[in-house]
Amino acid sequence: MNQQVTLIATAAMGLESIVAREVKDLGYDDVSVENGKVIFNADVSAIPRCNLWLRTADRIKVLVGEFEATSFDELFEKTKALPWESYIEEDGEFPVIGKSVKSKLYSVSDCQAIVKKSVAERLKQKHGVASWLKETGAFYRIEVALLKDKATLTIDASGTGLHKRGYRIGQGEAPLKETLAAALIKLTNWTPDRPFADPFCGSGTIPIEAAMIGQNIAPGFNREFSSENWQWIGNKTWERALEEAEDLANYDQPLDITGSDIDHRMINVAKDNAMEAGLGDLVDWKQMQVRDIYPRKEHGYLVGNPPYGERLGDKAEVEQMYKDLGRAMEDHPSWSVYILTSNENFEKLYGKKASKKRKLFNGFIKTDYYQYFGRQ
Structure with a gap:
């Protein structure tokens, strides 16, 4: 048509x-x-x-x-x-x-x-x-x-919002929308041949979205849409679009993606979500503290949405986490670091001024996306 x-x-x-x-x-x-x-x-x-x-x-x-x-x-x-x-x-x-x-x-x-x-x-x-x-x-x-x-x-024409990919069977307290997670990755110049890490992975959204981008998997491939039943579009038009998505997926693309979190329960949730997304063992999931980050390869990308410390009692712990991240990444100048947070003192706590900042909203929370470009 x-x-x-x-x-x-x-x-x-x-x-x-x-x-x-x-x-x-x-x-x-x-x-x-x-x-x-x-x-x-x-x-x-x-x-x-x-x-x-x-x-x-x-x-x-x-x-x-x-x-x-x-x-x-x-x-x-x-x-x-x-x-x-x-x-x-x-x-x-x-x-x-x-x-x-x-x-x-x-x-x-x-x-x-x-x-x-x-x-x-x-x-x-x-x-x-x-x-x-x-x-x-x-x-x-x-x-x-x-x-x-x-x-x-x-x-x-969508029905359920497009952030509902169909793979999230479990989530943490403040889950990041899949659409925003994908945007955070799109705002970097990461390519699938480079290492990728999220040290605050929670239920795994950022690493899962990175794996789907890395293998060019259409994010809506495993869900339904209200317009699938519209007669004026027709089944054949939908079938052609699905065939195109299948043909363009590169399931053989090797990836080096790591998702880590301090909470072992969230690591189990992230693993389940990755399996539901059809990614199997494509992502390496680890229970780990931020201060223990030690990338084995050069020229990688770290993208994270850490806790913001907005609740009373969390602030000191979160600020220490930001300091630990800054110290851990000091030894890896070839890595690019991208952090989304509402904490206005992030640069001071991290110990370095960002190469670039971008204002974004995480739900109704006004945040900054701090971008540190690695030495190439």
């Missing part, structure tokens, strides 16, 4: 440029970047391909229409004028969610109800249904998002 669509890849704040680069790497050049989203035009095959391949995006949405709306009548009529029948079949299930920011139509529940009624009217008219729509078929979650009186209407 050669139908053209406008897609929105949503992104966490600070990751938009990385998502845009991923979209372009998939061959889609008509790309624009806004706060929290990357917008691009492509044919329908981009829906399965982007769901399968985008490592750092939160979800994929199909843009149905945008317009100004300052009254409920205007919202109803302009929604009804959009070609919903091109996307949703007669028995399609279409719940409506919404949000409103700085708009005259501030009642989200009313906006949702109006969009629901408007779409139903359009579908009944176009599909020739006299009474009511069954909604027993494929799932199409519609979102009406109002920002400064501009309504954006989309259909969610």
